[in-house]
Amino acid sequence: MTGKLGLPADLYGRRRADRSMRVLRALIGGTEWIRNYRAGRRHPVTPVDRDLAVLVDEVREVAADVVALRLRAAGGGPLPAWQPGAHVDVLLPSGRMRQYSLCGDPADRGHYRIAVRRLADGGGGSREVHGLRPGDRLTLRGPRNAFPFATAERYLFLAGGIGITPILPMVRAAAARGADWRLVHTGRTRESMPFAAELARLDPQRVWIRPDTEYGIPASGAELLEHAPSGASVYCCGPVPMITGVRIDLPGADVGALHFERFSEPPVTGGAAFGVQLARSGIDLQVPADRSALSVIRERLPQVAYSCRQGFCGTCRVRVLSGEVEHRDHVLTDEEREQEMMICVSRSAGGRVRLDL
Ligand code: FES
Incomplete structure (x- = not known):
């Protein structure tokens, strides 16, 4: 979810200020893995190219400015x-492609469910989703899973706002397995936090709903981690400041591996502006220093x-026809780098690249 000027909006739909982005860049530094922070592993994600034609079966408001769509083949x-x-790529009628986590029941093979918060200053995808009605046709790609859920005895689930979407099926799976789990769901206000009714049906001893407005300030990483059963695997999906807070306070917590997912594009660090020529389309573009x-x-x-x-799934791989590339991905072999680049993270090393697009 990226706002205008390339500044990512957070999951509550707020535009991030320049200063906080500077702090964020300082915290994040250069190229890094954002998942499996402690485990130091990466999960290869298999690109799925099949197109799935689906129909919108039901549209339901599940919080202020959040709709859930039920889809069927x-x-x-x-x-x-x-x-x-897991998530799916959703090709909207306008041609926009967006990614949304599946938040329904994996055992229900007849339906998928996604939930989308309307972002007033986003790129228009969420507004388009909010205009969909039952019977509308969409094309999906996937599902694919870049945030895999591993078996453990104890879990701490942390969800910020609409970040509850990938977490909700994980919580249900953990509960069904008889694991020891806790869930903290944060948000700006209670009304803005989706799936309140479904969360209320979970074990209330294990669920903490924490709206900022009822506590005065957003939760710190340490406050969130306090709720972990000893040695728990931590699964976190939310806005970047929430994930950053958890990462900073993780070393002092009695937890296991941290797995996290953010939806907004990571900030570009150490980049210079460069030109891109798209050979097949005949388009010339200029990529600013702070954008991908x-x-x-x-x-x-x-x-x-x-x-x-973030340069690890391989989906955005493009053939380079000319120009030197500064490779920042984590998937291409040296041999592949002779001819290809991951356009989500890699940049031109010589000021210009010509791509087979
Ligand atoms: S989008 Fe995953 S490597 Fe570029």
């Missing part, structure tokens, strides 16, 4: 299986596919 029959943490080639290219070619936007 346009031709009837079962939808592909998925696991908690992917985000600039998608303004003209919204169908260009992407997934993680």
Whole structure:
């Protein structure tokens, strides 16, 4: 979810101020893994190219400015299986492509469910989703899973606002397995926090709903981590400041591995502006120092596919026809780097690249 000027909005839909972005850049530093922070592992994500035609089956408001869409296969029959943490690419009628976590029941092969917060200053995708009605047709790609849920005995789930979407199926799976789990759901106000009714049906001893307005300030990382059962695996999805707070306070907490997912594009650090020529489209573009080639290219070619936007899934791979590349990805081999680049993170080393797009 990226706001105008390339500044990502947070999951509550607020535009982040320049100063906080500077602090964020200082905290995040250069290229890094944002998942499996402590475990130091990465999970390969298999790109899924099949197109799935689906129909909107139901649209339901699940919080202020948040709708949940139930989808079914346009031709009837079962939808592909998925696991908690999975997402789908949604090709909207305008041609915009957006990614949304699946937040329904993986055992229900007849339906998918996604939930979307309307972002007034976003790129228009969420507003378009909010205009969808039952019977509207969409195309999906996936599901694929960049936030896999691993078996453990104890869990702490942390969800910020709409970040509850990948977490909700994880919580249900943990509860079904008989694991020891806690969930903290944060948000600006109680009314803005989706799926309150469903969360209320979970074990109330294990769920803490924490709206900022009722506590005065957003929760610190330490406050969130306090709720972890000893040695728990931590799964966190929320706005960048929430994830950053948890990461900072993690070393002092009695927890296991941290797994986290953020939806907004990570800030570009140490980048210089460069030119991109799209050979097949005949388009010349300028990529500013603080934006990715992917985000600039998608303004003209919204169908260009992407997934993680962090250089590890392989979805945005593009053939380079000419120009030297500063590779910042984590998937290409040295041999592949001779001919290809991941446009979500990699940049030109010589001021200009020509791409097979
Ligand atoms: S979108 Fe995943 S590597 Fe670029």
